[in-house]
Amino acid sequence: FIQAQREILTTILEGYDIDVPSFEYQGRTYKQATRDTQRYMTAAGEVFVERNLYRNERNGKTYCPMELRSGIIEGFWTPQAAKHAIHVVSLITPGEATRLFEQLGSMSPSRSSLTRLPAKLNAFIEKQPHDLLNMLNGQLTIPEDATTVAVSLDGVMLATRDQVLPGDSRWGEASCGTISFSDAQGEVISTQYVARMPEHKKRSLKAQLASTMSVIMQKRPDLSLVKVADGARDNWKFLEGQLGEGDSVLDYYHASQHLHEAMEFIYGPSSLKVQKQHEIYRRILRDDPAGITKVINHLQYKAKHKVKDAKGLSREITYFQNNKHRCEYAKLTAQNKPIGSGIVESACKTVVQIRCKRAGQRWEHDGGQAILRFRSLLLSKQLDMAWEYIASHYRNDEIKLPDNVVPFRRI
Numbered sequence: 001f002i003q004a005q006r007e008i009l010t011t012i013l014e015g016y017d018i019d020v021p022s023f024e025y026q027g028r029t030y031k032q033a034t035r036d037t038q039r040y041m042t043a044a045g046e047v048f049v050e051r052n053l054y055r056n057e058r059n060g061k062t063y064c065p066m067e068l069r070s071g072i073i074e075g076f077w078t079p080q081a082a083k084h085a086i087h088v089v090s091l092i093t094p095g096e097a098t099r100l101f102e103q104l105g106s107m108s109p110s111r112s113s114l115t116r117l118p119a120k121l122n123a124f125i126e127k128q129p130h131d132l133l134n135m136l137n138g139q140l141t142i143p144e145d146a147t148t149v150a151v152s153l154d155g156v157m158l159a160t161r162d163q164v165l166p167g168d169s170r171w172g173e174a175s176c177g178t179i180s181f182s183d184a185q186g187e188v189i190s191t192q193y194v195a196r197m198p199e200h201k202k203r204s205l206k207a208q209l210a211s212t213m214s215v216i217m218q219k220r221p222d223l224s225l226v227k228v229a230d231g232a233r234d235n236w237k238f239l240e241g242q243l244g245e246g247d248s249v250l251d252y253y254h255a256s257q258h259l260h261e262a263m264e265f266i267y268g269p270s271s272l273k274v275q276k277q278h279e280i281y282r283r284i285l286r287d288d289p290a291g292i293t294k295v296i297n298h299l300q301y302k303a304k305h306k307v308k309d310a311k312g313l314s315r316e317i318t319y320f321q322n323n324k325h326r327c328e329y330a331k332l333t334a335q336n337k338p339i340g341s342g343i344v345e346s347a348c349k350t351v352v353q354i355r356c357k358r359a360g361q362r363w364e365h366d367g368g369q370a371i372l373r374f375r376s377l378l379l380s381k382q383l384d385m386a387w388e389y390i391a392s393h394y395r396n397d398e399i400k401l402p403d404n405v406v407p408f409r410r411i
Contacts, residue, residue: 002106005044009078013040013049017066023054024400030054030063038064040072041113043080044106071395074120079391081107082117087383089114090375091355115367121390122370133208135389136382137215142223143189146181148337149216150226151209151243152344153177153235156352158198159362172198174352174372175205178344179212181223186336191343192380195351195372197365206238213243226332228341230254231323250326251341256282258319259295265312266302285329286339292327296320351375 022031033055037048053062067075073082084107088097094114101107125132155173177194192212196205217223225246227239231254240248260278267273281298285291299317307313320327329339355375356363377383 002044006042006047009042009044010047010049013047013066013070013078014051016070017049017051018069018399018401019052020401023065025063025068025396025398028056030056033062039076040078041076041081041107041109042078043084045108065399068396068399071391073391073394074117076113077117079387079394081109082121083383083387083391085109085114085117086121086374086387087378089118090371090378090383093358118370118374119367122373123366124393125373125390126366126369129204130211132386132389133211136385137212139385140212140215140219142216142220143181143183145183146189146220146223147184148182148186148224148226149213149220150180150182150228150338150343151178151213151239152180152228152341153202153205153209153238154230154341154344154348155202156348156357158352158356158368160198160368161362161364174198174356174368175202176344176347176351177205177209178347179209179216180338180343182336182338184336186338188343190381191347192382193347193351193376195347195376197363197369197372201234202238206242210238210242217244224335224337226337228338228344230341231258231319236326247328247332247337248326249329249332249337249339250323252286252329252339253342255285255320255323255327258316259285262299262313262316265309265316266299266307268308285327286333287330289328289330291330292320292324296324351379 020032022029024030031054033053035050035052037050040047040049049066051064051066053064055062064072066072071079073079077085085097088100092100094111097114098109098111101109153175155175157171158174160170160172175196175198178191179194180191181189183189194205194208196202199205213225217225225244226249227243227246228249228251229235229239230251236248256278259282260274263274263278263281264271267277281295285295288294296317299313299320303310303313303317332339351372355371356368374383377386
């Protein structure tokens, strides 16, 4: 059956070929130069197709009408085969993908071709990244029963190939962002993921989140906006400065960790009182409408007495004072709104770590970004929409044949 499918696909591809002395494409005339047989990868495996090649100047670049009309991707892949390959390498490494395809018995791409494909596709997307983003935003579907949209961003360290010394690796912070829709009961309905390789102040990630959020709030101004992050100043400069009005929430689990450290500064890390006092005051922080005020007052009271580390405690008091307006956990919980950044922290693991932090992996920027882009699209359930945009750039029906000439395929 697979062999029959290959034969049918060969016939279909041959049907896209033309056999005329010349044709016009993008305002230029191309003359028939040669005819040869080329290997292509289809979803059913390799096929060999006879096709005509054309040039518009002596020894110039050749053009293949069959590839243009059928949408062959990067001179080798049929659109469906390329989509399958992108799907798989977004989940596992090219080496693992090669072995998987061998077991399935259909496609048989090499490890190198699976490595090159996402990088090539991402390269042309990066030239005009707003085109794909605008298309995805235009087709964005917001769940009807959504009442809240939560935005969050975080980072995860990633080994890169920017070497300082031979054998050494540099580590940079890859960034992750999430946009999640929740219903009136606080249940998460759907989530969109964004991930970028290390870059200065997460600029591209922030721009993408801001663009998508602008579209969401235009379509559904009734949604409650919740911005969730840890205490990093740069995150809040973006969330509170560019996304408009909404609830700002310091991730409760980060706040709880800082509270634990404050107790250690008061009693000492080895004191049995640390765990007991932390348990009492983290519940007050979460459940009491005046929780953050009570926590700050308690820490300030302790600071007036002898403590193990006065400087450390002072830093924690400042931390809670700076984030006081972001710690209204009881109110948000009563409204079934999120108080934690667990979704984006999970995204750091599922989008970046599982795929890009395996033993010995080091990434160049372009190759890493290609994987993060397609993995984000796949997990966001947007790969099908994005693929239509990608495939359309390789398919061109603007070939103009000379008057009174009918193309035919050789037998």
